[in-house]
Amino acid sequence: MPSTALLDALAAAAAIAILAAWLFRRQHSSRLPLPPGPPRLPILGNALDVVANGASQAYLKMGQKLGSDIICLDAMGMHLVILNSREAATDLLEKRSTIYSDRPWMTMICELIGLGWSLPLAPYGDDWKLSRKMFHHELNLGTAEKFRDMERTEAHVLLYKLLHRPEEFLGHIRHLVGATIVRMAYGIDAQPEDDPYVRLAEDAIQGPSQAATPGTYLVDTWPILKHLPSWFPGAGFKRDAVEFRRLIDTLLNTPYENMQDRMRKGETPDCAASSLLEVFGDGISADANTERVLKNTLASMYIAGTDTSVSTLSTFFLAMVLNPEVQAKAQMELDAVSGGHRLPVFTDQVSMPYITAIMMESLRWKPVVPLNLPHMSTEGGIYRGYYIPKGSIVCSNDWAILHDERVYPNPSAFDPDRFMKDGAINAEVPHPETAAFGFGRRICPGRYMAHDMLWITIASVLAIFTISKEVNDAGEEVMPETCSLPGFLSHPKPFKCTIKPRSQSHVALVEDATN
Numbered sequence: 340m341p342s343t344a345l346l347d348a349l350a351a352a353a354a355i356a357i358l359a360a361w362l363f364r365r366q367h368s369s370r371l372p373l374p375p376g377p378p379r380l381p382i383l384g385n386a387l388d389v390v391a392n393g394a395s396q397a398y399l400k401m402g403q404k405l406g407s408d409i410i411c412l413d414a415m416g417m418h419l420v421i422l423n424s425r426e427a428a429t430d431l432l433e434k435r436s437t438i439y440s441d442r443p444w445m446t447m448i449c450e451l452i453g454l455g456w457s458l459p460l461a462p463y464g465d466d467w468k469l470s471r472k473m474f475h476h477e478l479n480l481g482t483a484e485k486f487r488d489m490e491r492t493e494a495h496v497l498l499y500k501l502l503h504r505p506e507e508f509l510g511h512i513r514h515l516v517g518a519t520i521v522r523m524a525y526g527i528d529a530q531p532e533d534d535p536y537v538r539l540a541e542d543a544i545q546g547p548s549q550a551a552t553p554g555t556y557l558v559d560t561w562p563i564l565k566h567l568p569s570w571f572p573g574a575g576f577k578r579d580a581v582e583f584r585r586l587i588d589t590l591l592n593t594p595y596e597n598m599q600d601r602m603r604k605g606e607t608p609d610c611a612a613s614s615l616l617e618v619f620g621d622g623i624s625a626d627a628n629t630e631r632v633l634k635n636t637l638a639s640m641y642i643a644g645t646d647t648s649v650s651t652l653s654t655f656f657l658a659m660v661l662n663p664e665v666q667a668k669a670q671m672e673l674d675a676v677s678g679g680h681r682l683p684v685f686t687d688q689v690s691m692p693y694i695t696a697i698m699m700e701s702l703r704w705k706p707v708v709p710l711n712l713p714h715m716s717t718e719g720g721i722y723r724g725y726y727i728p729k730g731s732i733v734c735s736n737d738w739a740i741l742h743d744e745r746v747y748p749n750p751s752a753f754d755p756d757r758f759m760k761d762g763a764i765n766a767e768v769p770h771p772e773t774a775a776f777g778f779g780r781r782i783c784p785g786r787y788m789a790h791d792m793l794w795i796t797i798a799s800v801l802a803i804f805t806i807s808k809e810v811n812d813a814g815e816e817v818m819p820e821t822c823s824l825p826g827f828l829s830h831p832k833p834f835k836c837t838i839k840p841r842s843q844s845h846v847a848l849v850e851d852a853t854n
């Protein structure tokens with residue numbers, strides 16, 4: 340039986356431990372305020388201030404009203420921290436990336452649809468690290484260049500289609516991006532029209548894109564609903580999840596199996612899959628864990644790379660419709676370099692800074708992810724005297740950063756000249772890629788490939804075509820709407836335009852390149 344003295348000592352030790360824990364909590368949480376936020380209601384806190392659509396602009400206004408570039412909504416225990424300036428985003432997401440690189444777990448998309456394995460949604464852990472290593476191996480600044488030939492070929496296919504069915508330009512852009520990524524990831528040459536792999540990939544990401552938009556599914560707010568049986572009234576989300584999961588599983592497995600079949604037959608497709616199997620496996624397969632991560636990595640290229648690139652290219656077309664003078668200036672640059680006798684090549688980049696500036700401005704003017712993908716903190720931390728609790732959801736407001744008028748004067752104008760100085764890109768103006776692709780350890784690993792795909796497509800389209808307003812039956816020009824569709828990824832509202840080749844000799848250039 341323990342002695343009284345021992346019991347006293349234990350009680351004293353317990354009291355000291357409790358006091359120390361209390362002091363620690365007090366020091367690290369309650370004593371310091373959260374970053375500023377709107378007034379909090381009892382129980383609900385700021386739950387009613389969380390914005391689903393148009394969030395980036397609403398949070399910027401909220402910050403301006405509160406006089407702070409960092410704000411915090413405390414919604415029933417969930418802390419949502421918005422970083423409205425480049426400085427705050429860099430300080431937290433980059434300089435303190437060891438603790439701001441996790442992702443929140445969204446019940447519908449991560450668990451029920453099962454996409455928690457995909458790189459953009461994966462928790463910050465070993466699978467994520469291995470997958471980033473694979474991405475880096477294939478798509479870093481140097482290696483991404485090996486995919487340039489296929490990007491150029493797909494740009495030529497786009498030119499051919501624009502020549503023959505210009506009114507379907509949005510579908511053609513979608514095909515260009517899908518075909519490039521399927522070719523790059525699995526070495527599958529997509530058919531020019533209605534390719535089954537491109538179609539599969541497009542179908543498969545539709546449901547998850549919808550599910551990633553906050554507020555679409557109640558189960559993300561009340562995860563307990565996931566236990567409802569699928570026949571239960573109101574449990575339609577469970578039936579949706581089964582269908583979405585089936586498509587995602589097909590996307591994960593079918594193109595990979597196609598690539599492996601070809602390798603077993605002795606083919607060596609030149610693609611990310613075979614190169615990764617060479618480095619991380621035995622050339623044809625890898626151990627079960629590595630192969631699982633490898634398949635996830637390849638499918639993540641498609642899941643994360645398509646809608647984002649399609650959105651930027653749609654923005655480019657919209658900007659050309661609205662800014663004929665920008666287009667004319669770009670064509671002067673193109674003609675001065677190529678004499679109008681050939682299509683652009685990647686080595687032209689150095690002598691075509693204005694084309695690069697148009698690409699930069701397309702990323703800035705309507706950023707694809709206006710409110711960046713959420714990062715989650717794995718530890719509590721103090722920033723500028725505010726306490727940011729562990730488990731906070733931290734989003735950089737990329738729209739606010741890219742529309743900061745101190746950096747980009749008259750930010751709502753599409754003006755590539757803002758990046759130019761003395762006929763070259765002005766290194767003093769921050770490149771929009773430094774925010775449009777996110778921050779820190781979670782920064783987009785496909786950014787170099789995206790840059791190349793966008794550049795060659797923009798240069799090729801402007802070399803051959805003039806894009807202008809749609810003309811209606813009465814012969815009047817129709818102004819396109821410039822608003823974006825709702826959703827966490829921003830897409831310009833679909834619009835019509837006129838796309839005409841600049842001359843017969845330009846038509847001939849396309850025909851030569853695609854015959």
Ligand code: HEM
Pocket residue numbers: 458459460461471520639640641643644645647648651707708711712713775776777778779780781782783784785786788789
């Ligand atoms: C214009 C094109 C693109 C834009 C604007 C874009 C933008 C972004 C942004 C903002 C993020 C989130 C970064 C963060 O959390 O801080 C991201 C993540 C990601 N992007 Fe991109 N992206 C583009 C193209 C691509 C392409 C072509 C690929 C692949 C081939 C790709 C693969 C990924 C992946 C896998 C992630 C998740 C990274 C992680 O969570 O660790 N992206 N992208």
